[in-house]
Amino acid sequence: MGHCSCFGLWGWRETKAKNHDDKYAKKKSKSQLSSVCSKVNSEPTLPSSAPIVEPNAENEGKTFTYRELATATNNFGAESFLGQGGFGRVFKGQIKNSQDVAVKQLDLTGLQGDREFLVEVLMLSLLRHPNLVKLFGYCAEGEQRLLVYEYMPLGSLEDHLHDLTPDQEPLDWNTRMMIAAGAAKGLEHLHNEANPPVIFRDFKSSNILLDDGFRPKLSDFGLAKFGPTGDKSHISTRIMGTRGYCAPDYANTGKLTVKSDIFSFGVVLLELITGQKAVDSSRGHENQYLVTWAISKYKDCKNIKEIADPLLRGQFSESTLKKALEVAFLCVQRKSNCRPCISDVVLAMNYLTSHPYNPIESTNLMAKDPQMGDSPTGTKRILHKDLDRERAVAEAKMWGETWRERKQMQQCSADGVNR
Numbered sequence: 488m489g490h491c492s493c494f495g496l497w498g499w500r501e502t503k504a505k506n507h508d509d510k511y512a513k514k515k516s517k518s519q520l521s522s523v524c525s526k527v528n529s530e531p532t533l534p535s536s537a538p539i540v541e542p543n544a545e546n547e548g549k550t551f552t553y554r555e556l557a558t559a560t561n562n563f564g565a566e567s568f569l570g571q572g573g574f575g576r577v578f579k580g581q582i583k584n585s586q587d588v589a590v591k592q593l594d595l596t597g598l599q600g601d602r603e604f605l606v607e608v609l610m611l612s613l614l615r616h617p618n619l620v621k622l623f624g625y626c627a628e629g630e631q632r633l634l635v636y637e638y639m640p641l642g643s644l645e646d647h648l649h650d651l652t653p654d655q656e657p658l659d660w661n662t663r664m665m666i667a668a669g670a671a672k673g674l675e676h677l678h679n680e681a682n683p684p685v686i687f688r689d690f691k692s693s694n695i696l697l698d699d700g701f702r703p704k705l706s707d708f709g710l711a712k713f714g715p716t717g718d719k720s721h722i723s724t725r726i727m728g729t730r731g732y733c734a735p736d737y738a739n740t741g742k743l744t745v746k747s748d749i750f751s752f753g754v755v756l757l758e759l760i761t762g763q764k765a766v767d768s769s770r771g772h773e774n775q776y777l778v779t780w781a782i783s784k785y786k787d788c789k790n791i792k793e794i795a796d797p798l799l800r801g802q803f804s805e806s807t808l809k810k811a812l813e814v815a816f817l818c819v820q821r822k823s824n825c826r827p828c829i830s831d832v833v834l835a836m837n838y839l840t841s842h843p844y845n846p847i848e849s850t851n852l853m854a855k856d857p858q859m860g861d862s863p864t865g866t867k868r869i870l871h872k873d874l875d876r877e878r879a880v881a882e883a884k885m886w887g888e889t890w891r892e893r894k895q896m897q898q899c900s901a902d903g904v905n906r
């Protein structure tokens with residue numbers, strides 16, 4: 488659980504509703520999302536008793552009283568405490584109908600405030616997707632600001648990747664790929680289906696929450712922004728995000744594009760593959776960033792399997808590992824326009840999840856003895872091998888077609904990989 492690892496000094500707002508983003512948002516007037524966005528920018532207050540947006544059929548955007556949430560969380564008691572982030576503390580609770588919820592309480596002395604609260608409420612009230620966490624409602628009584636989400640029983644992806652307790656089972660390869668694929672679909676919804684597009688801006692493993700089937704949902708929309716529309720390529724904004732996940736082009740220029748999220752996705756994919764943290768000073772100053780570490784490890788290692796998380800105990804196929812790394816490296820390229828768009832990432836992740844690691848198949852392959860070729864059993868094996876080869880060729884073709892364009896772009900930018 489990260490404790491506000493964001494670029495606090497760079498980006499947290501001290502004054503409200505006075506920056507480029509406000510101007511940008513005010514210009515948009517047609518879509519529901521953009522009209523709500525300008526409302527956020529011009530009126531940073533929430534009524535405590537009525538929903539701020541017209542609820543859609545599914546939207547349960549409900550207001551809670553402080554008393555209701557205190558009761559639900561056992562008075563915000565220690566036994567209900569789930570974790571803490573930049574916004575404040577998070578508690579497990581139960582509302583009416585025994586519905587489990589997670590209640591996030593704004594830390595009144597912290598660096599986040601009304602603005603993040605409003606953006607979170609409005610974005611999540613309007614965006615609906617199986618890979619985005621659901622907001623049940625909020626409480627804005629006096630100074631108190633609380634958000635009420637669906638409870639995600641397995642916590643965050645970060646909790647399952649780093650600093651595991653001895654009784655915690657590490658995630659297996661297939662689950663890791665499934666999580667990355669689901670998270671990519673959540674991003675795809677934001678980038679391609681929302682209108683105007685939404686840039687998440689804080690994509691990281693602690694913001695990917697897991698339900699009881701390890702299905703991922705993106706959470707924490709407090710930093711999200713509406714993306715550029717028309718012929719604009721980017722929006723200009725203060726630099727905010729989390730060290731290690733933030734795209735270098737955005738960090739250096741403040742120009743935010745959907746490709747900034749793609750970079751962060753690449754970092755999370757590297758975290759899933761390697762089990763390494765996005766930033767870790769114990770890897771030495773040069774390699775403290777995962778992207779740098781992974782690239783140098785990839786160049787130097789004799790066996791590509793060395794790059795994978797040791798907790799996977801080699802339980803993955805080498806070719807899938809290669810492909811997953813390829814996707815990650817494409818996403819973290821220094822030049823933002825060389826990074827793939829989210830629909831290509833989804834396509835690639837679908838490919839990876841549709842080729843799950845099968846330990847039994849793999850054991851059988853290893854048990855094959857090439858000297859058995861003359862025997863009837865051996866002939867069968869050769870036939871199988873031919874079939875396998877055919878399948879492999881077909882797969883390689885499909886993979887190659889999908890990624891040829893990306894690879895060309897990658898080659899055209901030999902220096903295109905970050906840091």
Ligand SMILES: Nc1ncnc2c1ncn2[C@@H]1O[C@H](COP(=O)(O)OP(=O)(O)OP(=O)(O)O)[C@@H](O)[C@H]1O
Pocket residue numbers: 488489490491492493569570571572573574575576577589591620636637638639640642643646693694696706707
């Ligand atoms: N809906 C939820 N269901 C279950 N647990 C949650 C939920 N939301 C948050 N948590 C838990 O609370 C922790 C803190 O979450 P929070 O989003 O406040 O901080 P963070 O993501 O670690 O840091 P940051 O503020 O930088 O985003 C999470 O790591 C997770 O374990």
Ligand SMILES: [Mg+2]
Pocket residue numbers: 572693694706707
């Ligand atoms: Mg979070």
